[in-house]
Amino acid sequence: MPFLDTYRRNKTYYAMDNLPQNKHLFTDICQIIETARRRVALTANAELTLMYWHIGNRINTDVLQNQRAEYGKQVVATLATQLQEKYGAKSFDEKNIRRMMQFATLFPDIQIVAPLARQLSWSHFLKVMPLKDELQREFYLTMAADAHWSKRELEKQIEGLLFERTVIAGKDDEQIQKELAKLRNKDVMTPDLVFKSPYFQLKKTATNKCL
Numbered sequence: 001m002p003f004l005d006t007y008r009r010n011k012t013y014y015a016m017d018n019l020p021q022n023k024h025l026f027t028d029i030c031q032i033i034e035t036a037r038r039r040v041a042l043t044a045n046a047e048l049t050l051m052y053w054h055i056g057n058r059i060n061t062d063v064l065q066n067q068r069a070e071y072g073k074q075v076v077a078t079l080a081t082q083l084q085e086k087y088g089a090k091s092f093d094e095k096n097i098r099r100m101m102q103f104a105t106l107f108p109d110i111q112i113v114a115p116l117a118r119q120l121s122w123s124h125f126l127k128v129m130p131l132k133d134e135l136q137r138e139f140y141l142t143m144a145a146d147a148h149w150s151k152r153e154l155e156k157q158i159e160g161l162l163f164e165r166t167v168i169a170g171k172d173d174e175q176i177q178k179e180l181a182k183l184r185n186k187d188v189m190t191p192d193l194v195f196k197s198p199y200f201q202l203k204k205t206a207t208n209k210c211l
Contacts, residue, residue, distance in 0.1 A: 023127075040117065045131040051124065056104030059097070104130060108139065119145040127154050136163045 059079070063072040077098055083092035090096070106129055107113050116125075124144055128137040140163065144154045 027153045046117045049122045050114065052100045053104050053107070053110065053113055053117075053120060053196075055097070056100030056102070059101050059151065060104055063101075098124070099129075102155075106134070112138070116141050116145050121151065123151045124149075124154055127151060131158070135176075139163050 059075065063075060076094055080092060080094040080097050083089075083097075103125060109126075120141060124141065128140050131137045131140070140154060140158060143157070143162070144150070147153075149157065
């Protein structure tokens, strides 16, 4: 009956209004929930990125064993069709599968990929893949993970030539890899990763004068 339903609702609202209010408890519980949600999202992103790496690596292995370019094209096209029929996901179209293959090729060391994947999204990796230099890709991803850069911030730093502007760009490859490993594994930021290169500044000034 309408009258009875209205009475019950009003009674419920009255009971809730008279419950003891604890705003701090509510805020704390909300924080716990939001933190857990962020962790779940990060875990899901990490698993997705690692899945893409393993898919790319597995296909690369199969294609390399056959050693025929035409075979590789046929395999990717067939596999994309099969995966989309089974999972119905755009993520498994031919273009994205080739990205996974490129991903595994550009980042062959899973020991470097795994910790970065726990802090960065697949989109972060896509942003650095066009970079031709291996150390630049590693530099930007390591810095992005350490500073919690968004995808847009990472893109901005790449466009701003952050790597070229730092002192570390002038060091040999082995030293660069060591310093990036320190930051990833021990959270140790060396001065060369943040200080600007005087050579870059001089070069920039000279270029501006020529213009």
